[in-house]
Amino acid sequence: MPSNITRPDQQHYVAPVEETPLVAIDTVKAEGKPSNLWTDAWNDVRKRPMFWISSALIVLVVVIALFPGLFTQVPPNNDCQLANSNGGPTDGHPLGFTKQGCDIYSRIIHGTSTSLSVGIIVTVLVFVLGIVFGAFAGFYGGWLDSVLSRLGDIFFSIPYILAAVVIMSVFSQYANVWVISLAIGIFAWPATARVLRAEILRVKNSDFVMASTALGVSQFRILVRHVLPNSIAPVIVITTISLASAIVAEATLSFLGVGLPSSTMSWGNDISAAQTDLRTAPQVLILPSIALSITVLSFIMLGEVIRDALDPKARAQR
């Protein structure tokens, strides 16, 4: 029982009602445009210079890949003269020449589509395989989860670059953009699948999933309608970054000589061909490397920005 000791300054105090007006309980405050995770993320992203810089670079790279003719009239392969071997910039050839006397600028421009194609094909492959394996394993669980997860573990245990080296050396005579993409993608998906599976496991225990089950909504529909859209955010982030790693992987394979045939124009091939003269003519190696770095960096930056927008908790306090 509370005792009733009351000191003079602890008398019953009541704030004037005019100063502390009552507000209606639980009023609905819905002003402005409707917002959800995606619109919020968009509003966040478009305020960031990093987003616009990386997007502009990516758009530029895509345009170069689609229409190389807009950027250079010099043919990259024909018209090479050994007299110009490792030559410096001249009129009409702003970046100089390769060992074979081909125009470096033109080769970089024309090599863009190869790198980008590999990046995109690998990403689509990883995205689709990752979603199928991750979503089914996480959502249905049980034996299906065991089978799919172990399968993923097997692929995961082999470094994808090593696997791609092996595949490409076996199938070297068939090497083209599609084969190299397949070789990279087939071993790169387990990481995506794992992230999605974990996310699905979290979301599928939500009450809204239970509410839909109680309504009689079919399991597959629940997966597609409710669970997947709420689990996809981290996958989109990894996908953006995996596009960058795929471009690097193609360059690595080509550099190692197990990538695309030397007749195919690619940054990796050019870097590989330039290594013999690294000491005498470093620019021949460095220039395509810079193109590669800028492209890769743009995608990684975009991925970072998207991650920050989709997961505000991961953002450093600003």
Added chain:
Amino acid sequence: MTEIVNGANVQQQTSVDVGERPLLEIKDLQVGFSTQDGLVKAVDGVNITLYRGQSLAIVGESGSGKSTTAHAIINLLPGTGHVSGGQILLDGQDLTKASPREMEAIRGRKIGFVPQDPMSNLNPVWSIGFQVEEAIKANGIATGRKEVKKRAIEVLKQAGLQDADRRLKQFPHQFSGGMRQRVLIGMGLAADPQLLIADEPTSALDVTVQRVILDHLESLTRELGTTLLFITHDLGLAAERAEQLVVMYKGRVVESGPSVQILKDPQHPYTQRLVAAAPSLASRRIQATGSISAAESSMADNASDAAGDTIDLIATAEARAELVEAAASAPPAIIVEDLTKVFKIRGSGDFTAVDGVSFQIPKGTTMALVGESGSGKSTVAKMLLKLEDVTSGKIVVGGKDLASVTGKELFNLRSRMQPVFQDPYGSLNPLRNIGNTIAEPLHTHKVGTKATRRARVLELLDQVSLPRTLVSRYPNELSGGQRQRIAIARALALKPEIVVLDEAVSALDVLVQAQILRLLADLQAELGLTYLFITHDLAVVRVIADHVCVMQRGRIVEKATTDEVFDNPQEQYTRDLLAAIPGAGIELGA
């Protein structure tokens, strides 16, 4: 003995002839959080005076600034929060001007702190002993390994843990929530501080555990002469445990003074709202006056502000009482017979979550299934909804045995029985707008055309008293109470006969909870719904339910009408639960 000092600011009367300096004096405290939209004030001009050996409770809803005030005292404001004005005087020393080093010396030694969530406030990778000893060493209470260990054992013993020396080696996961909170209370009191701040110390615990812990805390602070500052959202609990009350609303103190006086005679309209909406007080008042209508007439002069009618729980109970008399002899909508659920746990055999449970719910009435965590009440709900398989026993809904129902028939049955879950933040898909969420049942069961479905969605929004403009909005723009209304609208879309409410109001603030309870009562009257109301809070049951089943460890220990359970409980466990409703010792006055 005391008179109301209208409009008088507490600090104006500092020349006290008692000749005693208050231990804690908060003068015109302002706390702000810097955000992108500038400074947001969380606490705005709070005055609190607390004398040695007294106990004071700050009461308010979430967002009222009660926890922020407490954190400002020990200078542990989260994130961008900072004191932007006013003074906090501890024994004459202004804490707002103390250096971080001085503050470190004050925390623990002069001011002890018991945090809210016992589950996350102990580090799971260190033993209990290590953590208690760390607190002792940090406060310089004892030096030398033996001394520290001895003191640690003392602290745990004091906190009411048996065989403390063995317990020292154990880890937090081996402790129950109540035991962890005892450890935290022990750590808070380890250095024998003058002031102990307890921030909702028992909100995460079961009611019976809450009572034991608070009793212990009370006797301990009395023994040690510790001054207690207690933060809670439960007015009944505050009044029972503290001599002085401070009621906060939107960062300001709206009323303060002796607990009993405030409770008996609340002056500020906000305090009146709180008193009307607190389930513990409502159930006590119904009990004290003998009947709902007598309780209502005793309250009539108090709860008369604009929102009074929708939040006054006793009025809600009375509105329901009239309706239910008619339905008392109705045929059962649900029959549960000898229901059992056994979970297979890897490594440790079977666990019987639900053990031979039987009950019937007459059509149009509310059956409350009451129990503490782990009693199996939610498992019963899930089996009823066919979200969980039945191990043995029978559930009959609308004359059909659930076990034999499959495929199309089950699909149809689902439309007659809908759930509302506890967590308002988890029960709506954040990526679907409100319109689509409410329309999902109609869509799934192919009811009507696109136009009629839309009309039905709007009608449902009206029914749960939400504006129609919400159809194109997303859940993240809504408060917990509003989300819960949407969940109710979704549950009602197919015009079910039965609604299973699984702790549907437990996560809400008292005023919002009172509103939702009223809404549920009105909907029941309007649509003739049958409710299975699952809750841990017996006080709410008094207001909303006609029949009560008390569950303990998977079994129903008592089954009767609400009046019988409250007036004449047969089982010790039921009596414990009833005694745990805060406000027992308070004369509310008939």
